[in-house]
Amino acid sequence: MIDTTLSDTASASLLSSPLSRGPGALPRQRQLIQRLKQAILAGQLPTGGKLPSSRALSEELDISRNTVLIAYEQLTAEGYVIADRQGTRVAPLSAASRSAASQAVAPAAAPLPATARRLSRIVSTRYAHDGSLPLTPGTPALTQFPVNAWRRAQDRALQAAPATTLGYGHPAGEPALREAIAQYLRVSRGVHCDASRIVITEGAQGALALCVQLLTNAGDTAWLEDPGYRGAKSAFHAGDLNVVAMRVDADGIVIPEDAWTTHPPRLIQTTPSHQYPTGAVLSLTRRLDLLERARRAGAWIIEDDYDSEFRHQGEPIAAMQGLSPDAPVLYVGTFSKTMFPALRLGFLVLPQAIAAHAMPSIIEMLRGGHRLEQLTMAAFIENGQFSRHLGRMRRLYRERQAALRDALATHLGIDHEVLGGHSGLHLTVRLPSAFPDVAIVEQARKLGMNPGALSSFALVPREEDNGLVIGYGNTGAERFPALVRRIRDVALGLGGSTPPPR
Incomplete structure (x- = not known):
């Protein structure tokens, strides 16, 4: 056992226990730093207790003296110990400081401080999804x-x-x-x-x-x-x-x-x-x-x-x-x-x-x-590249919107109303309440489509807010007939109707 001024036998034993070695073990310098930090915060090394000299501790643990010196320097820099002419001693820490710091070293199950009250008003209406999925509102034609x-x-x-x-x-x-x-x-x-x-x-x-x-x-x-x-x-x-x-x-x-x-x-x-x-x-x-x-x-x-x-x-x-x-x-x-x-x-x-x-x-x-x-x-x-790019995209989106309108009229098979739709990258389709938009969107995402639920955009949704926000910016015109039929099948299934044969 090393000679130390620490009175507690357990403290001396803590310092003399060998460090882990072999594959998977942390570097011994880091092991020593962590061991001393945890012992100080837990009170096993009491305030004012003098740690062994670097030479004595290195011999006891069978590690290099430089490893101990570097560990002591790090602990001094972080305020765990005080080094002076009399040696290295445990720095004074209040009980509250020890408790707070020990949770940082070994987190307990204590609850975190409450977040700002305003966060409770920011209610998530989004789903984790891949924005590259077809029919995503607001996504431009990135491949173009x-x-x-x-x-x-x-x-x-x-x-x-x-x-x-x-x-x-x-x-x-x-x-x-x-x-x-x-x-x-x-x-x-x-x-x-x-x-x-x-x-x-x-x-x-x-x-x-x-x-x-x-x-x-x-x-x-x-x-x-x-x-x-x-x-x-x-x-x-x-x-x-x-x-x-x-x-x-x-x-x-x-x-x-x-x-x-x-x-x-x-x-x-x-x-x-x-x-x-x-x-x-x-x-x-x-x-x-x-x-x-x-x-x-x-x-x-x-x-x-x-x-x-x-x-x-x-x-x-x-x-x-x-x-x-x-x-x-x-x-x-x-x-x-x-x-x-x-x-x-x-x-x-x-x-x-x-x-x-x-x-x-x-x-x-x-x-x-x-x-x-x-x-x-x-x-x-x-x-001039920006203007040329806008010109190309206007033509592309005009074609895609027309194709989506045709697909909705031909293949949706459900009473609906197309809102607005003379600009932008999406069409909004209002549906009867028998076809709940949130449920349709949830099922559509499972099938690789990503329309939005109109009701999720309202602070207090009304009956007329039931519908789909369908993006066409990132979806080729040739895909709309099949995608609209897939949405129709989902909607009819949720509405209690049997999808027609393909």
């Missing part, structure tokens, strides 16, 4: 993306500034991309903006979260389209906002007259050019009325223009933000639909009234990143 053109643009961006692109960028985004977006929006969407008012975000979701951070306090009221975009609901709940559902009809969001006084909003979320998920277009009368009433109420409108580039009949519908130079509108856009979701680039156009005031705070709140992707996107826009 011009990868080689994107790679060339990326190479040029990296070669132009190989070192600087690896560091932090401007918190509001790369100036080249902000300028390219401003020029594109002015021409294609009629948006009033310049680069100084644009903030690059982590997709549209990042833009929505930033709107909440900039313009609201906990307890403020936000109006949300119903059924509507689930990401906006999550962003509002994460900001501790009081979310009030505003129903949607064939002309877009419907705002009761008394809502302005009974539930005065701070934020109003809307997708006016192509309502998600119903496909409705907000009428001009309602747009102008919403702008005027929001201005009078001191409210801000979030215009989510998520897929307006894909208009299949006539010209694209101009952005609501462009109806007035001083519109109280925060314009949100994303490249997830026009490019590819993994790019995670979105943008927010701030109103002139708050841009100068908000930008200094934004610069402190955000950190510039994804510089290579941003510079590549800027080059992709400037060299």
Whole structure:
């Protein structure tokens, strides 16, 4: 037994027990550190107890002295022991500290601290699924993306500034991309903006979260389209906002007259050019009325223009933000639909009234990143590749939507109503209540299809919210007849009917 000043015989025995050796054993240095930590936290090595010298302990355990020295140095750095001229002694630890730290070394079954109350309001409506499955809403035709053109643009961006692109960028985004977006929006969407008012975000979701951070306090009221975009609901709940559902009809969001006084909003979320998920277009009368009433109420409108580039009949519908130079509108856009979701680039156009005031705070709140992707996107826009890609995708999606409409009319075999559908990457199909949409979707996913349940987009689902949100962006036109028949069989089976013979 080694000579030690520790009075407890068990403590001395602990230090003299041999370390594990052979295949599968941890390095002896790590074993020694873990053994001493656990003994100190468990009180087996009491506060102030002097540990054996490095030479004595190395001889007792038959390990190198350097192994012991390194272990003692690590324990000293982490505050377990104190080393001075008198030797190495166990550092003083309170009982509470020992208890908390011992759980970190050997976790017990004690419950974790409760999460923030707001998390209980963010209810998951998603299923774990493969987004590449056919009929997935919101997924573009990734196999048609011009990868080689994107790679060339990326190479040029990296070669132009190989070192600087690896560091932090401007918190509001790369100036080249902000300028390219401003020029594109002015021409294609009629948006009033310049680069100084644009903030690059982590997709549209990042833009929505930033709107909440900039313009609201906990307890403020936000109006949300119903059924509507689930990401906006999550962003509002994460900001501790009081979310009030505003129903949607064939002309877009419907705002009761008394809502302005009974539930005065701070934020109003809307997708006016192509309502998600119903496909409705907000009428001009309602747009102008919403702008005027929001201005009078001191409210801000979030215009989510998520897929307006894909208009299949006539010209694209101009952005609501462009109806007035001083519109109280925060314009949100994303490249997830026009490019590819993994790019995670979105943008927010701030109103002139708050841009100068908000930008200094934004610069402190955000950190510039994804510089290579941003510079590549800027080059992709400037060299015309973005416009050419959009043109190809418009033609493709127009063909796919027409094929899906034909398949639904020919093969669904169930009374249904197709909503909206003149834009975007999906069609919404309303079904009778006898065919429950959530159950249909659950079974469809087991069969390799991934439509969405319309009712899952509503805060408080109604009977008319029963239906399917069917994506066609990632699915070839030739597949729709068979896929629609498969959905028909699932629906009829759940509705108590016998599927017809194939």
